[in-house]
Amino acid sequence: MKTKPNLDVDTLEAISVPNTMTCEFIQTLVNNYRNNHLVFVKDKLGIDDAHSIHFDLATLKKFISDIETETQKTNPGIADEDLGIRFYYAAYPKATDWEIMSGTPIGVEYAEKHTLVMVPTMKMEDEEGEMLPYDFNPLSSGSEGEFLAMASKTTDLEGEIISQNHGNLVPPDSTKTESF
Numbered sequence: 001m002k003t004k005p006n007l008d009v010d011t012l013e014a015i016s017v018p019n020t021m022t023c024e025f026i027q028t029l030v031n032n033y034r035n036n037h038l039v040f041v042k043d044k045l046g047i048d049d050a051h052s053i054h055f056d057l058a059t060l061k062k063f064i065s066d067i068e069t070e071t072q073k074t075n076p077g078i079a080d081e082d083l084g085i086r087f088y089y090a091a092y093p094k095a096t097d098w099e100i101m102s103g104t105p106i107g108v109e110y111a112e113k114h115t116l117v118m119v120p121t122m123k124m125e126d127e128e129g130e131m132l133p134y135d136f137n138p139l140s141s142g143s144e145g146e147f148l149a150m151a152s153k154t155t156d157l158e159g160e161i162i163s164q165n166h167g168n169l170v171p172p173d174s175t176k177t178e179s180f
Contacts, residue, residue: 033051034051049114050113050169053115053116053168055167059164063085070162082123083121086119086121086133090115091115092112105166110169113171115167118165120136122134124136
């Protein structure tokens with residue numbers, strides 16, 4: 001049985017350095033959103049929109065694992081560095097149109113609030129030979145042509161697509177856990 005070597009802290013730090021930003025920079029970005037976009041939505045649309053969303057780590061890890069697992073089933077040659085996630089800004093429907101949400105655990109208190117929808121991406125070569133991250137569905141049959149068709153919107157998509165949406169929006173959830 002092969003065992004993993006013991007790595008000291010210095011070695012681990014050299015292998016993986018976390019991405020960081022200063023608190024001041026984060027606060028500036030958050031304030032820019034709240035003082036511009038959020039105010040505009042409130043003034044022009046009359047919506048008390050959400051200003052943050054929380055996804056627990058288990059949900060994100062499962063989403064990433066699903067992308068990797070399903071992609072490998074249909075395209076075992078795809079490297080991890082060719083996969084990614086695109087975050088689309090989105091908004092829930094009006095309360096009067098909430099029937100589209102039937103069958104989901106998402107309550108009407110989320111009506112008209114913005115959210116994020118995450119979809120898988122895969123780097124593929126475009127017409128000019130550039131490698132670009134196209135949206136794709138790991139559940140499709142796996143031919144690159146189908147992935148490109150999905151990415152270029154040359155076909156109508158139907159059915160289930162691996163995706164992730166609902167996290168905890170603030171508001172309606174409590175702001176007491178936020179730092180920014």
